Amino acid sequence: MSTRKAIFITGGGSGIGRAIAQYFGERGWFVGLGDIDRQGMAGTEALLPGGHCYSHTFDVRDRAAWDTALEAFSVAAGGRIDVMANNAGIPIGGSLTDNTVGEIERCLDINLKGVLFGAQAAFPYLKKTAPGSCLLNTASAAGIYGTPGGSVYAATKFGVRAVTESLDAEWAADRVNVRSLMPSFIETPLLDHAPNHTTNQGIRERVIRGGMEITPVIEVAEAAWNAVHGNSLHTVVGKTAKRVAFAARWMPGRLRRQVRTSLSPLGD
Numbered sequence: 001m002s003t004r005k006a007i008f009i010t011g012g013g014s015g016i017g018r019a020i021a022q023y024f025g026e027r028g029w030f031v032g033l034g035d036i037d038r039q040g041m042a043g044t045e046a047l048l049p050g051g052h053c054y055s056h057t058f059d060v061r062d063r064a065a066w067d068t069a070l071e072a073f074s075v076a077a078g079g080r081i082d083v084m085a086n087n088a089g090i091p092i093g094g095s096l097t098d099n100t101v102g103e104i105e106r107c108l109d110i111n112l113k114g115v116l117f118g119a120q121a122a123f124p125y126l127k128k129t130a131p132g133s134c135l136l137n138t139a140s141a142a143g144i145y146g147t148p149g150g151s152v153y154a155a156t157k158f159g160v161r162a163v164t165e166s167l168d169a170e171w172a173a174d175r176v177n178v179r180s181l182m183p184s185f186i187e188t189p190l191l192d193h194a195p196n197h198t199t200n201q202g203i204r205e206r207v208i209r210g211g212m213e214i215t216p217v218i219e220v221a222e223a224a225w226n227a228v229h230g231n232s233l234h235t236v237v238g239k240t241a242k243r244v245a246f247a248a249r250w251m252p253g254r255l256r257r258q259v260r261t262s263l264s265p266l267g268d
Helices: 015-025 038-045 063-076 101-129 151-170 202-210 217-229 239-250 252-261
Strands: 006-010 031-036 053-057 083-086 134-138 176-181 234-237
Touching: 006 015, 006 063, 006 101, 006 202, 015 031, 015 083, 015 134, 015 217, 031 038, 031 063, 038 053, 053 063, 063 101, 083 101, 101 134, 101 151, 101 176, 134 151, 134 217, 176 239, 217 234, 234 239, 239 252
Parallel strands: 006 031, 006 083, 031 053, 083 134, 134 176, 176 234
Antiparallel strands: none
């Protein structure tokens, strides 16, 4: 087995996945990228030290494709996977009554089922490199408290949070760590997407209009590194996420009133 640690990252072709890849790659890790976007992965590869990267094109909704991807990466990495970063995800917003069946199913399949499939497929590899190996799931501030216009997305991210907490206990005997990241709005290309089929207005404009900050993506990469090497089950990233986490714990009634009277930046 190689002595160089290895991390496999889904959604590695852009955004948070790219930032995590660059951060770990610059610190000597062998990096695996999984994405449906070959061009995006090529862009990430160009940012990494030569010989430190392997890319595999696949869809996280395909359970069998997970086994093929991780086996190929393990071979490329010299027989090991130390961290599996379940990061692939898509946004969706707007009133639940306006979301189409296709939009809802696609978000659930990628954001939640993809995480479950990734965890299931990665476990044998993480067990092999334990102790110190880690399943790192990208959740969201939307997994702390639901907001208007975010029911489907929040459902997936609350689900990711639940998966993280369940597996933290389930895999403890095998000494495999399980962690989550809970970022608020992050400076990534996802902010330029429309939240649903009913609007052409990007998420970025709505976030700015709602008076919320956009956190630099490097902060998520740093948080990922600290989560893998630390002992916190959930790592909250960004001012908005931290405010929501504080309010949900200490001022739940006030938070509820604020949310009920707010206009979500992802909503109508």
